[in-house]
Amino acid sequence: MDYHVKDLSLAEKGVLRIEWAEKEMPVLRQIRKRFEKEKPLKGVKIAACLHVTTETANLMITLKAGGADVYLTASNPLSTQDDVAAALVKEFDIPVFAIHGEDRDTYYQHLYAVLDKEPNITMDDGGDLISTLHKEKQNLLDNVFGGTEETTTGVIRFKAMEKDGVLKFPVIAVNDAYTKHLFDNRYGTGQSTIDGILRATNRLLAGSVFVIAGYGWCGRGVAMRAAGMGAEVIVTEVDPLKALEARMDGFRVMPMIEAAKIGDFFVTVTGNINVIDKHHFEVMKDGAIVANSGHFDVEINIKALEELSVSQRDIRENVREYRLPDGRNIYLLAEGRLVNLAAAEGHPASVMDMSFANQALSAEYIYKNHDSLKPKVYKVPDELDFEVARLKLNAMGIQIDQLTEEQKEYLSSWEHGT
Template sequence: MEYHVKDEALAEKGQLRIEWAARSMPVLRSIRERFAKEKPLQGLRLSACLHVTTETATLAQTLKAGGAEVRLCASNPLSTQDDVAASLAVHDGIAVFAIKGEDKDTYYRHIHQALAHEPNITMDDGADLVSTLHSEKKELLRGILGGTEETTTGVIRLRSMAQQGVLQYPIIAVNDANTKHLFDNRYGTGQSTIDGIIRATNRLLAGSTFVVSGYGWCGRGVAMRAAGMGAKVVITEVDPLRALEAVMDGYQVMPMAEAARIGDFFCTLTGDIHVIRREHFEVMKDGAIVANSGHFNVELDLEALEAMAVAKRPVREFLLEYRLANGRCLYVVGEGRLVNLAAAEGHPSSVMDMSFANQALCVEHLVKHAKTLENKVYGVPEAIDREIARLKLESMGVAIDQLTDEQEKYLRSWEMGT
């Protein structure tokens, strides 16, 4: 079997870590048990471009249990856990092409290798796989039934493709499922982003000013966790509704031009380009720490910072110091890439349980219904979303009420008023 990992000797360590993650993923485990019996993905070739973590490994094992031939590559050059990649290749017979810290050429070569078996289904996190298919591997498009997309940035790109009429097969936006973005984006990103920043810097958040750029679900999660650790949280936004919500949630809201002068920590979570730019770096405090938890590192204008710096050096693992001409030093975490994966281990497995349950069930849905779907971006079927929530509650030992016949009749009627 073809694969490319850093070191096969890491496989034993990776296997133990995968087993530990799986203990907190009961929903995906129940799906895997059913898939192993029913084989709903039998004969399917699936190419996945995801962060190669312990949780992703559990998803890959589930897809293989369902009968799929899985090829996996990384969706970010710094997000791969090398021991996990080795374990999947050595112990599970899954073709993995991922090495932490791989350069750009290797990253795209791995994407091509993940597509080499001519997939029927794609599974993406950021839409690099889909983009490569539509630009460089068009001959493979005719064999594809559909795909799934994990993250906000990828959904934005795919909707743009659909609007322009260039998307050649249906995609389910897993990111938009309530059991994904309301939990993974908020609680997962919130905890793991703070974890990555602290691991890289070992700085105290309490009493500091923490600037969060973007108040979507990910931004909400980071703001919540930073505030919980005692930081004074400042929000920057371009959307008046989200800015108003941040004010109502008790945070200061101001333009980045003002926040740049007072922040001790900065974290971007917008999905847009150059959110922190030269004019912001120019006024930051000496010692300011800058991180990004959006999918791509373009949220930080690192080229401008490179041009401003008179010297650059690594001072800790995943922490670069940029010394400016006036003697000030600014610090960038994880090369500006996804800080929760570049400098930490990504989302906790209990929250990824729901996200990846969505992935597995949406692939099954595509196999059953792809012929009736158009070449556009679809939401996760409500029945799947609700079933995942039900299974998660059940695994947590939580029971809820059910509507009585009288209540159901009332909700269906229009005659009954005051």
């Protein structure tokens, strides 16, 4: 089997961790049970560019149970868990091309490796797989039925491709499923971002000023958790509606240049470039801690910080100190990459359970319907979103009411008045 991982001897540890995650992924277990019987993906080649974690491993195992040939590479050089990669190769016969800390050249070699398997379906987390396919592997496009995308960042990229008329196959925006973005982005990113910051720094949040750039679902989640740990939360935004919502939720709102002067912790979750820039670093307090929880390492202008500094050193694991000419120190976490995955373990399994259930069902949907789908970005069909929610409630032992025929008629009629 063709693969490239750090060390197969790590597999035993990886198997145990995959099993531990599976215990909190009941939705995916229910889907896997059906997949094992029906084999809805039999003969389909799936190339996945996702964070190589225990939760992703359970998705790969589920897709393989459905009959698919699965090939996995990492969507971030610092998010790969080497023991999980080894376990997938050695114990589950799933080819993986990912090594924690790999350089940029190796990262793209791994992308090419899974694309060279001539996939029928792609799974992306950030959009690198589909972008590379369109730019450098166009000869393989005819093999592709469609793809899925896990993140806001990737969906933005593919909608831009659709607008420019260059997207060559349908993409389902898994990120936009209600059971994904509500739970994954708010509860998952909220908890795991704080987890990553605490593991990296061991600093107390209570009594600190915690600045969050962006008040989308991820920003809402981080704000909720930071406030819950006693921090004073400040939100910076460019969207007046989101800024208003943040204020009505009880948080201070101001421009980043003002927040930069008083913040102790900074987290970017916007999906945009240079959200924290040179002029912000110039006014930050001594000891300011800066982290990113958006997909790419572009939200913090690291080059500007390097140019401003007179010296740099790694003072702790995942903490780099930048000393400025006036003696102030600014601390960058996890190289400006996803702090929740680079410095911690990413989202809890129970959150990723719903995200990856959407991935599995969307792959099945693409295979069954690709002949009628156009090269555009689609939302996850409501019936799939509802099915994930139903399976989750079933796993939690929760029952809900059903509309009566009378109620259905009332809701569908315009004739009933006051």
